[in-house]
Amino acid sequence: xxxxxxxxxxxxxxxxxxxxxxxxxxIVLRTGTRHANAVDLAQALLTRFGGLTGLADADMTAxxxxxxxxxxxxxxxxxxxxxxxxxxxxxxxxxxxxxxxxDAAAILAHNHPSGAPTPSSDDLRLxxxxxxxxxxxxxxxxxxxxxxxxGDGYISIREAGNVDFALD
Numbered sequence: 001x002x003x004x005x006x007x008x009x010x011x012x013x014x015x016x017x018x019x020x021x022x023x024x025x026x027i028v029l030r031t032g033t034r035h036a037n038a039v040d041l042a043q044a045l046l047t048r049f050g051g052l053t054g055l056a057d058a059d060m061t062a063x064x065x066x067x068x069x070x071x072x073x074x075x076x077x078x079x080x081x082x083x084x085x086x087x088x089x090x091x092x093x094x095x096x097x098x099x100x101x102x103d104a105a106a107i108l109a110h111n112h113p114s115g116a117p118t119p120s121s122d123d124l125r126l127x128x129x130x131x132x133x134x135x136x137x138x139x140x141x142x143x144x145x146x147x148x149x150x151g152d153g154y155i156s157i158r159e160a161g162n163v164d165f166a167l168d
Contacts, residue, residue, distance in 0.1 A: 028080045033068040040138045051153035056081045108144040117148030117155040127163045
C-alpha cells in the first residue's frame with residue numbers, strides 16, 4: 001500500500017474526519033493477514049456485522065470466527081469500541097453553546113427505506129436548497145447524510161463531493 005494511502009499517515013496528515021469507517025478500525029487492528037491488509041480486514045468486519053453498530057454488538061466468539069481475527073484482535077476491537085461508547089456517554093450531558101449567528105450550523109440527515117444510502121437527485125437538490133436557505137439565515141450547512149443499511153451505513157454528500165458546501 002502506498003504510504004499516502006495508509007490510515008495512520010492519512011490520520012496524521014488530514015485528521016480523523018477524512019478517514020472512512022474502516023480506516024480507524026484498521027489502525028486498531030494494526031496488521032492484516034497474508035491475503036488482506038488491515039483496511040481490507042476492517043472493511044470485511046464492517047460488512048459482516050453491518051457497520052460499526054453491528055460490530056459493537058458482536059460478541060467475542062462472533063469476532064474470532066472472522067478469518068484473521070484472533071482473541072487479541074477481538075479484544076482490541078471491543079476495547080476501542082468501549083472507549084468510544086464511554087466518550088459518548090460522557091458527552092451526553094454536554095450541550096453546545098450558540099452565542100451568535102456565526103455559531104449556528106446544521107447537518108441534515110435522513111434514511112432511505114430501501115437500505116441503499118446512495119443520494120438521489122432529489123437529495124442533491126434538497127441539499128443545495130438548504131445551503132442557499134442557510135446562507136440567507138447565516139446558518140452553515142455542514143453536511144447531508146443519507147442513512148442506509150449497506151456499505152458504511154451512510155453516505156456523506158459533502159465527502160462524496162456532489163454538492164459545493166463552500167465551507168470556510
